[in-house]
Amino acid sequence: MLPTTSPHSNGDPSPRDAARHTAGAKRYKYLRRLLYFRQMDFEFAIWQMLYLFTSPQRVYRNFHYRKQTKDQWARDDPAFLVLLSIWLCVSTIGFGLVLDMGVMETVKLLLWVVFVDCIGVGLLISTVMFISNKYLLKHPSRNFDVEWGYAFDVHLNAFYPLLVILHFLQLFFINPLPFLTNTVVLLYPFALLGLLYILSISLGWNFTQGLCWFYKYRVK
Template sequence: MFKFPQMDFEMAIWEMTSLLIAPKKVFKSIYYHPSQRDDGQKTKNTWHRPDPSFTYLLSFFLLLTALAWGLAYAPSFGAIVRLSLLFIFFHFIGSSLLVSTIGYFAIGRLFGPDGAAASLTGLRGGNGRRRGAAQGLFVQPGEKDQLEFGYCFDVSNRAFFPLYLHLYVVQFLLLPLLTRSPSNFLATFLGNTLYLSALTYYTYITFLGYNALPFLHNTELLLLPILAFAILWLVSLIAGWGIVAQGRSVEGLFWGA
């Protein structure tokens, strides 16, 4: 796990770039991963790529971001260390573990061959995917049609990167504008739209990750939260409620207050 020479950081950088301009390419490469690992002598049937370079690289970016936030808003060594730990181990690793755990136990059961979504018709991919085992705690040889926890964690990590750019980089740059008076419509609109875009992108990347698995059915249903986010965004604008301009909302997000 800590053998850096064996990590493909170039691939991780390519994935980060592709997540912004052509996210489907990222999971298409993961889709072909199992067949590429069959050398004729030993077949490793896994959808999970055992290379933590993406996680380490994004953690490094979060460390740099924490330094920027700390120096700008709480220039003390202790605060910067605390913020760095909060960004990496709570916001990133912690949330990814939580989301991937939920996905591991729920996605396979809901969207697998015997899941509730598999019986639905009229959605793209509803009848065209091959059938296989929905889920297993450990992947057994020859049982590649299983949802692996490692793959769920891969999806969560990659979905976090666009959210990181929205809420940790762009929000930091726009914070002087976004924290104006809550009555400022422009600040409210920009702040709420920023969060809408971040959550929409997170949901879409998550959908692409699970949609790449051929044994899951009707994964388009994973896009439904985007509709809820859009409704909440519209209601918040009508009510004049700004996410960022609520005083302690930013502190609560970034400082754990």
């Protein structure tokens, strides 16, 4: 995207427009920084990971601040992706140890989790969201569109808490009992819960409100 000129600048681009880059330039800058660890702000990436659990709105306020200062919603630093990949590697190795997997099986699982579950799915989702610029924009404009990189960042932000819960905390609760059989029977009641959920939506029944009323009138 070429910089535009301000009517009051005698043909010179404004500072905001001069700082604006094309999507290709932004992508090249992001990928190039993957090769230079010293240029990555890992401290800030750790801060984002912490607040994705405790105060997610602060992370998204930072995206808004980046849009105002750098004219882009997406991260321009791949430090978050690098740390997330390291987390995936560590958690996958933990899975391999807990489940008594072989070295090659663990490596295959690691490659699958990192490059398919995380990056591959993220690329697919980001591309679908990027296509929305063509079909879903209310008023098409260069200044108001979905950035491909921002869609990818949203995927990473959502993937990280799920990673910690399922790939890290869950490891401490995996306790197989080899002397039991047909343990899948214990999961059957969840099918009933799913049916109740569908019925509550179709009937307009607020289960949470009903539960609150139950506790309130039980003690009266």
